Amino acid sequence: MFPSVALIATASLYFLAAVDAAPSKRQSDNGSCQALFNKCAGSVDKSLSNVFAIESCVFAATCANGSRPVDNFLAALFTNKNGENAGVPPQSVGLPRVTSTVLNSISTDGKTISQQDFINGYYGTLSPEGPWPSDAQVVINYYNRVAVWTAFCNSNIPFFNFQDYFQYSSSVSSNGCSGTTISTLPPTTTQPPPTSTPTISSDASCQKMFTTCINEVNKDVSNIFSVKSCVLGATCFGGQRPVAGFVSTVYGVKNSGGSSAPAPSALPRVSQALFNAGSTNSEFLTSPF
Ligand SMILES: *[C@@H]1O[C@H](CO)[C@@H](O)[C@H](O)[C@H]1NC(C)=O
Ligand SMILES: *[C@@H]1O[C@H](CO)[C@@H](O)[C@H](O)[C@H]1NC(C)=O
Numbered sequence: 001m002f003p004s005v006a007l008i009a010t011a012s013l014y015f016l017a018a019v020d021a022a023p024s025k026r027q028s029d030n031g032s033c034q035a036l037f038n039k040c041a042g043s044v045d046k047s048l049s050n051v052f053a054i055e056s057c058v059f060a061a062t063c064a065n066g067s068r069p070v071d072n073f074l075a076a077l078f079t080n081k082n083g084e085n086a087g088v089p090p091q092s093v094g095l096p097r098v099t100s101t102v103l104n105s106i107s108t109d110g111k112t113i114s115q116q117d118f119i120n121g122y123y124g125t126l127s128p129e130g131p132w133p134s135d136a137q138v139v140i141n142y143y144n145r146v147a148v149w150t151a152f153c154n155s156n157i158p159f160f161n162f163q164d165y166f167q168y169s170s171s172v173s174s175n176g177c178s179g180t181t182i183s184t185l186p187p188t189t190t191q192p193p194p195t196s197t198p199t200i201s202s203d204a205s206c207q208k209m210f211t212t213c214i215n216e217v218n219k220d221v222s223n224i225f226s227v228k229s230c231v232l233g234a235t236c237f238g239g240q241r242p243v244a245g246f247v248s249t250v251y252g253v254k255n256s257g258g259s260s261a262p263a264p265s266a267l268p269r270v271s272q273a274l275f276n277a278g279s280t281n282s283e284f285l286t287s288p289f
Contacts, residue, residue, distance in 0.1 A: 027135040032126055033063035037077070039125070046081045048074060048090050052098040052166055055105060056125045061166060062142045069145065071170035093171045097163040112156035118143040151201070153177035160200070160249075168245060200233075200249060209233035214253050221251045221262065226271040 040057035044050060051057045051074070064073035070092045078089035106121040107113055122139045126132065133139055147153050149169045150161040153176075157165075201207045212229035224230045224247060234246040243264045251261035 027138050028133065029063065029138050030134050031131045032122075032133050032138075033060065035126060035131055036060035036063065036122075037073070037080075041077060041080045044077065044081065048078060048081070048095065050096075051077070052096060053102060055102050055121065058098055058102055058106075058166065059122050059125050059142075062145060068170035070166055091170065092167055095167070098166050100159075103159045103162065107159070109156075112158050113146075113162045114156040115140060115143050115147075117156075118146075148176045149174045151175065151177055151203075164245065200246075206233065210250075213250060217250060217254065219254050221247060221254060222267065224250060225267060225269060226274060228274055231270055231274060 036056050037060045040051070040054055040060045043054050044057055051061075057077075060077075061070045061073045064070070064076070066072035071089075074092060074095075075089040078086065103113070104110060106117050108117055119136055119139050122142070123132065146162060146165045146169075147157060149165050150157055151174065152158070152161055200210050209229045210233045213224070213227055213233045216227045217224050217230055230250065233250075234243050244261075247264050247267070248261035
């Protein structure tokens with residue numbers, strides 16, 4: 001089964017210029033998304049609390065329909081598990097993130113999800129019975145939803161950003177890859193981030209603000225909005241990640257993965273000195289604070 005899939009995937013790399021186009025008539029998901037949904041529904045608990053600890057659910061969330069595929073998927077899954085009048089389905093933003101077990105099972109390098117990892121995982125999760133998409137391009141289109149939202153269009157998607165898609169893509173819009181071209185060229189080798197700091201952006205200047213912020217902010221991040229690099233770092237996430245996500249990321253790095261980050265609303269606001277500095281050179285005029 002896999003050799004032919006790999007062959008199709010390789011062949012379709014040449015057509016990536018057309019990724020944003022709707023799949024052609026001959027390209028069909030062939031019921032594979034529904035099959036993933038059914039597998040997922042067979043394993044997930046009624047509250048959906050373990051949904052992103054299950055590989056079939058992760059893939060089923062990427063292929064779901066609608067403008068907010070992840071939350072649409074969760075709503076359909078909740079109804080499937082609990083019936084039509086079961087109340088309000090959980091939203092992705094409040095659910096545990098994709099687990100490291102699932103990430104490591106999909107990834108081949110233990111750090112990122114590549115397009116080929118995603119294709120292999122999608123088909124692997126459907127094994128052995130299928131049904132298979134008529135064309136691997138269908139699966140590549142699903143991968144590109146994640147790549148575009150996370151803005152990792154020219155390199156593999158780091159675990160952290162892949163997880164973000166499932167938690168935040170239904171509630172936070174993204175600037176996507178405007179200005180960049182989706183391709184499968186080898187990842188660029190510019191500006192590797194320090195090994196101890198997660199990659200939060202494919203934009204080198206944004207990543208630099210983040211690493212500078214990590215160096216300058218307090219351990220409890222209480223001064224995060226008084227540190228210029230942190231304010232700029234949060235801003236340059238664009239629409240792709242909420243301020244809360246930025247704060248919790250910084251807090252996690254400062255506290256070895258600690259997850260009790262303060263909510264942004266509980267933190268002192270952007271300091272007046274910084275605001276004044278920003279408003280004279282307009283650095284912060286479009287900031288979301
Ligand atoms: C998504 O929408 C298409 C077109 O309406 C439909 O054929 C397909 O079954 C839907 N997929 C799921 C998983 O609901
Ligand atoms: C759909 O999946 C079935 C079952 O795996 C397979 O036999 C069939 O060839 C697939 N159809 C298309 C159009 O790829």
